[in-house]
Amino acid sequence: MIDCHGVMKQLWEYLDGELPLAESDQIRDHLAMCARCYPQYRHQLAFLALVSRAAAATAPRREFVRRLEAVLASAKDDPT
Amino acid sequence: MHPLGVSGNLATPLGIESLHAHGRAGMSDREAFEREALPHLNSVYRFALSLTGNEAVAEDLTQDTYLNALKAWRQYELGTNCRAWLFTICRNLRSRQAVRDQREEPTDAADLESLASAALHAGLSESSPQRGFLDAPELGDVVRAELQKLPEEYREVIVLSDLEDQSYATIVAILGVPIGTVKSRLFRGRRLLQEALIEYARDAGLVARTGGPR
Numbered sequence: 001m002i003d004c005h006g007v008m009k010q011l012w013e014y015l016d017g018e019l020p021l022a023e024s025d026q027i028r029d030h031l032a033m034c035a036r037c038y039p040q041y042r043h044q045l046a047f048l049a050l051v052s053r054a055a056a057a058t059a060p061r062r063e064f065v066r067r068l069e070a071v072l073a074s075a076k077d078d079p080t
Numbered sequence: 081m082h083p084l085g086v087s088g089n090l091a092t093p094l095g096i097e098s099l100h101a102h103g104r105a106g107m108s109d110r111e112a113f114e115r116e117a118l119p120h121l122n123s124v125y126r127f128a129l130s131l132t133g134n135e136a137v138a139e140d141l142t143q144d145t146y147l148n149a150l151k152a153w154r155q156y157e158l159g160t161n162c163r164a165w166l167f168t169i170c171r172n173l174r175s176r177q178a179v180r181d182q183r184e185e186p187t188d189a190a191d192l193e194s195l196a197s198a199a200l201h202a203g204l205s206e207s208s209p210q211r212g213f214l215d216a217p218e219l220g221d222v223v224r225a226e227l228q229k230l231p232e233e234y235r236e237v238i239v240l241s242d243l244e245d246q247s248y249a250t251i252v253a254i255l256g257v258p259i260g261t262v263k264s265r266l267f268r269g270r271r272l273l274q275e276a277l278i279e280y281a282r283d284a285g286l287v288a289r290t291g292g293p294r
Contacts, residue, residue: 012194061139
């Protein structure tokens with residue numbers, strides 16, 4: 001059986017979906033019944049969601065996108 | 081002759097399609113490029129921004145990435161991870177441009193970082209009467225600002241993993257570093273970001289300032 005320490009050591013890899021199935025199952029089962037680890041898991045999950053949300057709001061400027069499309073079009077057409 | 085051997089309009093020179101692996105019925109190189117590579121523009125730009133920390137430089141790097149991708153398009157195998165392929169080009173271009181900091185690498189500290197991150201939250205949940213401060217709407221701006229303050233090697237893995245959902249193995253391929261390094265950079269970067277967020281949350285009164293049990 002995996003203990004709290006072991007779960008916390010592998011929590012990121014678990015959340016990233018990088019663990020082998022057997023280990024992942026052990027951690028999932030532990031989280032489901034551990035009042036100490038479960039809040040940590042929820043917190044890390046919320047953190048990852050926040051980072052993803054925040055970073056996704058970054059987008060290139062519209063003018064840049066137009067310029068890039070023009071550059072790519074001319075790069076194709078320009079005989080070298 | 082144009083490096084790709086295709087004209088700018090829809091007409092494809094006879095025989096081009098059959099000369100290489102990209103021959104898909106009715107699709108020219110240009111169409112394939114536009115269909116597979118262009119939709120990743122936002123991702124490539126965000127990755128470039130994570131590498132450079134500057135919008136104008138990120139735009140130039142993004143443009144160079146796409147021009148290089150266009151030139152090398154036949155090396156890309158259709159249907160594979162095009163986004164990761166573009167990231168690799170972007171990263172290689174950046175490495176050539178910039179003299180990267182030679183910091184001491186954290187080696188094999190991944191599990192310790194994971195523990196440190198958990199410990200951060202353990203202290204916090206005890207001191208905080210409010211749960212879920214990470215849901216506060218203004219934290220998006222804080223994350224973006226703090227992400228830019230992180231050293232580049234942490235920022236790039238966080239963007240690749242947490243925003244772009246690339247696997248550790250793909251990140252290994254993009255960055256050309258061992259998996260232990262990817263993990264320790266990722267986990268350390270996350271922890272640094274979490275520390276900054278907690279600092280902000282304390283200052284903003286989103287969580288209790290002093291530690292200790294409730």
